[in-house]
Amino acid sequence: MSEFIHAKSIKNNEVRFSDALFYNFLRLITVLIIILFASVFVFLYRSSEPLFLEQGWSFFKETTWSPTTDTYGVLAFVYGTLVSSFIALLFAVPVSMGSALFLTQLCPRFLVSPIRSIIELLAAIPSVVYGLWGIFVLAPFIKNYVQPVLSGLTPGLPFFQGPPFGLGLFTAGLILAIMIIPTITTISIEIFQAVPKLYKEGAKALGATDWEAIKIAVIKPGMAGVLAAITLGLGRAMGETMAVTMVIGNRADISSSLFSPAATMASVIANEYAEAGSNLHSASLTAVGFTLLLISMLVNFGARYIIKKFRGPI
Amino acid sequence: MNKDSKSNILIIDQLTAGFGKSEIVKKISMQVTEKEITALIGPSGCGKSTFLRCLNRLHEETPDAWVHGKVNLNNKNIYEKGTDPVFVRSQIGMVFQKPNPFPSMSIYDNVAAGLTIRGIKKKTYIAEAVERSLIQAALWTEVKDKLKSAGTSLSGGQQQRLCIARALAISPPVILMDEPTSALDPISTAKIEELLHQLKKEVTIVIVTHNMQQAARVSDQTAFFLLGELIEMDSTKKFFTNPKDPRSENYITGRFG
Ligand SMILES: Nc1ncnc2c1ncn2[C@@H]1O[C@H](COP(=O)(O)OP(=O)(O)OP(=O)(O)O)[C@@H](O)[C@H]1O
Ligand SMILES: [Mg+2]
Numbered sequence: 001m002s003e004f005i006h007a008k009s010i011k012n013n014e015v016r017f018s019d020a021l022f023y024n025f026l027r028l029i030t031v032l033i034i035i036l037f038a039s040v041f042v043f044l045y046r047s048s049e050p051l052f053l054e055q056g057w058s059f060f061k062e063t064t065w066s067p068t069t070d071t072y073g074v075l076a077f078v079y080g081t082l083v084s085s086f087i088a089l090l091f092a093v094p095v096s097m098g099s100a101l102f103l104t105q106l107c108p109r110f111l112v113s114p115i116r117s118i119i120e121l122l123a124a125i126p127s128v129v130y131g132l133w134g135i136f137v138l139a140p141f142i143k144n145y146v147q148p149v150l151s152g153l154t155p156g157l158p159f160f161q162g163p164p165f166g167l168g169l170f171t172a173g174l175i176l177a178i179m180i181i182p183t184i185t186t187i188s189i190e191i192f193q194a195v196p197k198l199y200k201e202g203a204k205a206l207g208a209t210d211w212e213a214i215k216i217a218v219i220k221p222g223m224a225g226v227l228a229a230i231t232l233g234l235g236r237a238m239g240e241t242m243a244v245t246m247v248i249g250n251r252a253d254i255s256s257s258l259f260s261p262a263a264t265m266a267s268v269i270a271n272e273y274a275e276a277g278s279n280l281h282s283a284s285l286t287a288v289g290f291t292l293l294l295i296s297m298l299v300n301f302g303a304r305y306i307i308k309k310f311r312g313p314i
Numbered sequence: 315m316n317k318d319s320k321s322n323i324l325i326i327d328q329l330t331a332g333f334g335k336s337e338i339v340k341k342i343s344m345q346v347t348e349k350e351i352t353a354l355i356g357p358s359g360c361g362k363s364t365f366l367r368c369l370n371r372l373h374e375e376t377p378d379a380w381v382h383g384k385v386n387l388n389n390k391n392i393y394e395k396g397t398d399p400v401f402v403r404s405q406i407g408m409v410f411q412k413p414n415p416f417p418s419m420s421i422y423d424n425v426a427a428g429l430t431i432r433g434i435k436k437k438t439y440i441a442e443a444v445e446r447s448l449i450q451a452a453l454w455t456e457v458k459d460k461l462k463s464a465g466t467s468l469s470g471g472q473q474q475r476l477c478i479a480r481a482l483a484i485s486p487p488v489i490l491m492d493e494p495t496s497a498l499d500p501i502s503t504a505k506i507e508e509l510l511h512q513l514k515k516e517v518t519i520v521i522v523t524h525n526m527q528q529a530a531r532v533s534d535q536t537a538f539f540l541l542g543e544l545i546e547m548d549s550t551k552k553f554f555t556n557p558k559d560p561r562s563e564n565y566i567t568g569r570f571g
Pocket of ligand 2: 362492
């Protein structure tokens with residue numbers, strides 16, 4: 001008996017030692033991540049500093065971006081990033097929710113994994129390929145069919161008017177939607193699958209129809225997770241560079257029409273960094289990157305706050 | 315017999331059910347008396363849950379599930395063509411083995427769920443029904459000051475009574491319970507058994523239980539299942555003191571099961 005206790009206590013000590021090792025390892029990694037983030041933040045700020053010293057804070061209030069006259073304002077790009085990402089969410093969220101719910105709740109089981117693989121495959125396509133597809137297929141389609149129809153239907157609204165270029169905010173938003181659909185869909189599938197079946201049965205037993213049972217026993221419990229998935233998709237949309245640069249038209253301009261060319265924070269950096277002539281120009285481009293980082297952080301914190309609310313009463 | 319004074323609310327006729335190729339419930343016929351507690355007992359895997367889930371048409375929600383036979387609720391076959399399972403389930407409530415209050419819903423919303431599903435919007439009506447059901451489920455005094463907290467924040471026993479209240483809120487004439495106390499401690503179990511006594515004044519209850527003492531304590535009728543067949547059904551007193559079938563006797567005396 002006493003031997004047994006002795007053996008056990010040794011084992012406990014060993015466990016404690018390996019636990020300590022493990023915890024310290026995790027601590028180290030966490031600290032490294034924080035340092036890495038802080039250094040990116042500091043780097044971006046320091047490289048943008050020449051601009052702030054020269055222009056003050058007008059950079060954040062100015063819509064004009066003109067390297068030839070050394071006037072730099074970020075607002076047009078903020079607008080481009082936010083609007084293209086918003087358009088992306090507008091299309092991606094319903095499609096992703098719909099397919100995740102279909103695959104987890106209604107689809108015959110033997111079809112689930114092939115369809116899922118196809119969706120996951122979409123995530124593996126390089127963004128430059130999406131860009132090419134956007135230029136050669138999507139843009140002409142929008143130019144020839146979508147814009148004429150939409151502007152014809154809404155003669156009074158400014159959103160769909162203007163000359164049809166094919167390349168612009170709307171096309172960029174659509175490409176972004178296609179790029180973030182796999183992300184949002186696959187995470188949502190995981191979330192809906194993780195909701196225990198007994199809730200749905202509970203709803204059914206109360207006399208709920210299929211749709212009501214899905215609503216109260218699948219969507220509602222999964223809502224916080226789905227919002228997290230959407231946030232991840234939004235993050236990707238705001239930072240996406242290659243495909244957007246190829247289809248957005250690249251013009252630093254805030255136009256009331258969704259079909260006019262625009263630029264995002266990411267696309268202007270990609271476009272101009274290589275040929276940034278003056279010091280001020282390159283400082284401004286890092287300042288754009290700095291702004292993108294700040295806005296991404298803001299969106300993430302905002303999303304977290306909303307997600308917390310959706311966790312429901314605790 | 316007291317059966318003459320009360321009517322049979324459920325009449326089950328030659329009910330056979332299973333999954334895919336396997337037949338789990340075999341030609342079961344029985345009657346359930348109104349405002350009584352009918353206990354279903356039998357060894358694990360003998361098809362009690364499957365049978366119970368046929369009574370509110372929940373069985374058919376499982377992939378590959380099938381059913382034949384009749385279940386008459388107030389002389390109307392719930393399996394008749396054109397009968398909406400959603401309607402059937404609004405008449406025959408169910409409480410599950412594991413408490414399953416809806417997550418991310420408050421205590422109040424959980425109890426109200428059956429009403430809101432039905433499209434009832436009137437706030438005063440819902441509030442009354444919630445209070446009445448929680449009182450009926452003997453949970454009111456414990457939760458009346460925290461109706462807005464999460465249903466899942468309650469203890470296991472309280473959660474199960476919450477699920478009973480949720481079932482009661484839409485006032486179904488029949489409630490099915492599948493081992494409602496098997497996940498609970500003895501005190502919570504005693505509370506629910508006491509509750510069943512009160513409930514049967516108003517509701518007909520069919521309860522599956524693994525625990526023979528429980529069946530003896532709470533039920534009026536006992537039905538004994540073995541390998542998907544109904545071996546014997548009788549008033550609980552007679553069944554436990556004087557079983558007719560030797561297999562029932564073996565089971566009661568603990569010789570198998
Ligand atoms: N979804 C299913 N698909 C196929 N077979 C099933 C399914 N659910 C249950 N069964 C089978 O049906 C049989 C009866 O199961 P059931 O749950 O009705 O038994 P039970 O009497 O309630 O048992 P317990 O007392 O353990 O709850 C078991 O042999 C089980 O393997
Ligand atoms: Mg069972």
